[in-house]
Amino acid sequence: MDAAVRSFLTYLKVERGASPHTLRSYEADLRQFREFLRTLHKGSVPAPAAIDSYAVRSFLAARASVGDAKSSLGRKLATVRSLFKYLGREGIVTHSPAATVITPKKEQRLPRVLSADDATRLMENPQTTRPRSARDQAILEVLYSSGVRVAELVGLNVEDVDLEAGAATVMGKGRKERVVLLGDKAVEAVRAYLKNAGGYAGKTPLIRNSRGGRLTARSVERIVAEQCRALENFPTMTPHTLRHSFATHLLDGGADLRAIQEMLGHASLSTTQQYTHVALDRLMETYDKAHPRAKDEVQ
Secondary structure, three states, X not given: OHHHHHHHHHHHHHOOOOOHHHHHHHHHHHHHHHHHHHHHOOOOOOOHHHOOHHHHHHHHHHHHXXXXXXXXXXXXXXXXXXXXXXXXXXXXXXOOOOOOOOOOOOOOOOOOOOOHHHHHHHHHOOOOOOOOOHHHHHHHHHHHHHOOOHHHHHOOEHHHEEOOOOEEEEEOHHHOEEEEEOOHHHHHHHHHHHHHOOOOOOOOEOOEOOOOOEOOHHHHHHHHHHHHHOOOOOOOOOHHHHXXXXXXXXXXXXXXXXXXXXXXXXXXXXXXXXXXXXXXXXXXXXXXHHOOOOOOOOO
16 A cells, blocks of 8 residues: 555656645545554555445544544545546556545635725735835735736746736646736736846746745745734735635626636636625625615614
């Protein structure tokens, strides 16, 4: 089993171009699965061909009993399915023990978004006690202007960005390239950052740390959190909140759902459709507050 997992992770890295974050997630899930199998079989892990659907269902039940959310359980099942699908193609197993296991139904949670006013406030940075660096301003503007994932942002090189056209080519999930748009404010912020940093060329990382190396996704998350804390009475958020806000504000402004799907790099339109629910919720909230006959008067 250990050799099978190592081979699978190598396949994901080399042939599928999986990101380091994805590889860590797969490895962690499969480590839990192996440890569960070792406990189930009293100290020994069976060969992949000897694992049945009962073991997979029992693994999910064990994880649920320690508090794993349904979304986490679904991800772990998807990881096990991917492993056995790979092993099937390699001729190591004849069938997948995870094929008949039903995916736990996830809780329907709508993505958190900033209001348009809060997004403007964050970008314009009204506080004066802690001046924002040109790099941090560029990070925020690009995240909100383009809707890129944080991994896509830190993966950008200078040559990937066309400031004249207001566009950038990012490497998305599954090593799929797509072009994202940069608004005037984002272009202005990136230009200011490059000028301040002395300029770059070619494959030099666009967003760099103090040593000149590529900034990590975790560092971007920390920077976004710090910029939120610097503003008075501002909600805590992550880079992904800006991605959600980008999509929702486009939808609020009348953008086509399929165009938003293309800009976000979603493989399925159903993933993008979650933003229609956010927009509807916001519309209903506005209606309830503003319309004089939205609710019964309290007698």
